[in-house]
Amino acid sequence: MTAATASSRRKARHFAMQALYQWHMAGANLNTIEAEFHSDNDMSKADVAYFRQLFHGVAKNLDEIEALFSPYLDRATAELDPVSRALLRMSSYELQHRVDVPYKVVINESVALAKKFGPTDAFKFINGILDKVAIKVRSAEVNADKH
Numbered sequence: 001m002t003a004a005t006a007s008s009r010r011k012a013r014h015f016a017m018q019a020l021y022q023w024h025m026a027g028a029n030l031n032t033i034e035a036e037f038h039s040d041n042d043m044s045k046a047d048v049a050y051f052r053q054l055f056h057g058v059a060k061n062l063d064e065i066e067a068l069f070s071p072y073l074d075r076a077t078a079e080l081d082p083v084s085r086a087l088l089r090m091s092s093y094e095l096q097h098r099v100d101v102p103y104k105v106v107i108n109e110s111v112a113l114a115k116k117f118g119p120t121d122a123f124k125f126i127n128g129i130l131d132k133v134a135i136k137v138r139s140a141e142v143n144a145d146k147h
Contacts, residue, residue: 009101011046013090013109016054017117020086023059030059058093068092072132083118084126091130095137103134103141 019033026033034055037043043051058065069092070077077085091110095103107130114123135142 005047008045008047009050010109011043012048012051012054014113015041015043015046016051016058016090017083017086017113019051019055020058020090021082023055024082024085030056053098054090054093057097058089061093061097062089065089065092065096068096068133068137069129072129081119081122084114084122087114087118087126088129091126092133095130095133099138099141103138104145107131107134 015037019037022028022033022036023030034052037051038048066077066089069088073080080088087110091106094101094106098106107127110130111123111127114126118126
């Protein structure tokens with residue numbers, strides 16, 4: 001992965017997390033939210049196809065995605081703050097459906113977004129949950145890293 005691709009993926013995750021937040025808070029149509037993001041943000045440096053896949057993929061597979069991380073929560077999914085909920089949904093989707101992206105990249109990007117946008121110490125919570133999801137859905141990759 002080139003530096004430009006890593007950077008454009010980082011921006012795609014940033015926008016996808018915000019779009020998922022907006023979708024949860026406003027309950028608006030996915031295509032409407034996506035159109036607003038394209039008109040309201042400079043997406044020229046973002047991997048737009050990746051943004052779209054994350055955003056629509058989470059919405060399309062929401063029950064499956066939440067089933068990946070909810071067993072590790074200490075509260076109901078509905079009680080999570082909206083930023084943490086969006087990040088756990090997006091990153092769990094990525095861990096499950098984008099095996100081409102190393103699990104450490106998925107977790108590190110999510111932790112960075114949690115530090116920037118989430119409540120105090122949310123990044124620690126998200127890191128712990130995603131570590132468990134990674135072990136569940138990518139055990140071979142996680143175990144290979146330990147050796």
